[in-house]
């Protein structure tokens with residue numbers, strides 16, 4: 285191990301530029317994952333808050349028989365997605381409107397408001413697809429006039445989240461690929477610079493694993509440093525946004541640690557992919 | 567110890583380097599490998615240390631058939647063989663001690679055992695006082711002694727030397743040769759490639775001579791097509 289670390293330090297001293305570049309690209313890779321990950325995390329939190337209020341409201345046609353309504357409510361509450369179904373009379377609707385909306389303060393006659401059914405969905409079924417699906421099923425009742433839900437902006441939030449997630453993964457993978465290539469180049473140069481030493485190692489009976497080990501440790505350590513750097517960058521970005529735009533939440537320590545280890549794995553992978561190939565040429 | 571049977575070695579670009587070479591070197595034996603430059607001496611030694619495998623025929627070293635030795639078994643075999651070259655192959659940025667220790671570190675020897683062993687080996691090759699010198703602070707003869715000490719770290723059963731005195735003056739040559747004889751006397755077989763005929767004639771050690779990739783004389787067989795003294799050193 286002592287020998288391994290000496291070799292690693294020697295490698296960094298021999299090619300400081302490439303070593304730095306390796307670390308920085310790994311950091312960028314994870315920073316991309318991190319930033320978009322944060323976005324997804326925060327949008328998800330926001331959505332969860334929003335989703336709790338996701339309600340489907342079905343307005344009923346005038347003169348609908350109460351028996352038909354309660355039969356329909358029984359049906360609907362049996363949908364697997366549905367958590368709660370309740371009937372709202374025009375009076376209740378007005379009371380609620382008066383409490384929430386100032387322009388209803390002076391309205392006392394509830395008769396212009398149609399009676400309605402409110403449907404609340406279970407957690408895990410509050411995504412746009414489920415909402416739409418349930419809505420369509422409710423719409424099939426002949427006495428249902430109109431169904432409303434917060435369709436547009438919920439969907440928009442979902443879209444943002446999915447696009448951000450995909451962009452983050454794509455950008456992160458791109459940087460990871462670049463990091464792997466740069467690490468490969470570093471290794472090629474190191475192997476060349478040290479070909480004499482490596483051939484002597486072999487001559488005196490070093491195993492392939494032993495010859496390879498410093499390169500793998502080197503890649504892993506660079507990856508870890510890159511990961512830490514990315515964590516720092518992401519955290520910085522997150523707190524800048526929190527201070528200046530909106531309150532955001534950060535990854536919990538477990539995820540952050542996983543991200544740093546992920547950096548180590550990118551580094552290790554980069555080394556493992558190229559070290560065997562280059563060593564064989566010495 | 568070493569057994570070549572009908573060995574052919576062909577290099578991709580330069581063609582046949584060895585043709586139908588058969589000989590054996592026994593345990594504890596000292597054998598010279600002679601012949602003009604380009605005859606195939608180094609190729610034979612590279613086959614012994616499994617840097618190359620034969621194109622045809624068989625090479626057995628310490629019981630292992632090199633051509634069917636799994637790659638991961640090669641290091642184990644190499645540890646039984648000490649190797650010395652004309653150009654010493656020391657690491658310039660490490661002291662004599664560190665160069666010797668390097669060979670032990672590489673085989674994963676326990677750290678506390680290393681320094682004692684290194685100083686014992688340096689004493690054995692007569693360099694007890696030069697342990698902290700760098701290769702460029704040492705004479706050629708001294709550098710070769712460091713290389714020999716390094717070759718001995720794993721108690722080899724065989725020492726392979728490719729023109730070990732090729733870069734040395736007469737005095738250093740005699741010293742290094744005497745060292746190799748002493749080592750051989752203590753146990754390991756020695757196969758030494760050289761075209762220093764003075765050295766060869768001074769002893770009655772086994773002589774194997776190659777020329778143009780063919781074995782032309784073996785003093786153990788007495789079937790010489792050529793005589794040692796007719797070889798032309800280059």
Ligand SMILES: Nc1ncnc2c1ncn2[C@@H]1O[C@H](COP(=O)(O)OP(=O)(O)O)[C@@H](O)[C@H]1O
Nearest residue numbers: 577579580583602603604605606607608609610
């Ligand atoms: N690595 C190699 N690749 C191609 N040809 C080689 C190689 N090593 C040696 N040869 C060729 O093999 C022949 C024998 O070389 P070598 O074994 O080095 O002879 P010696 O050590 O007796 O001088 C020469 O013709 C040389 O050109």
Ligand SMILES: [Mg+2]
Nearest residue numbers: 607608609728
């Ligand atoms: Mg040679």
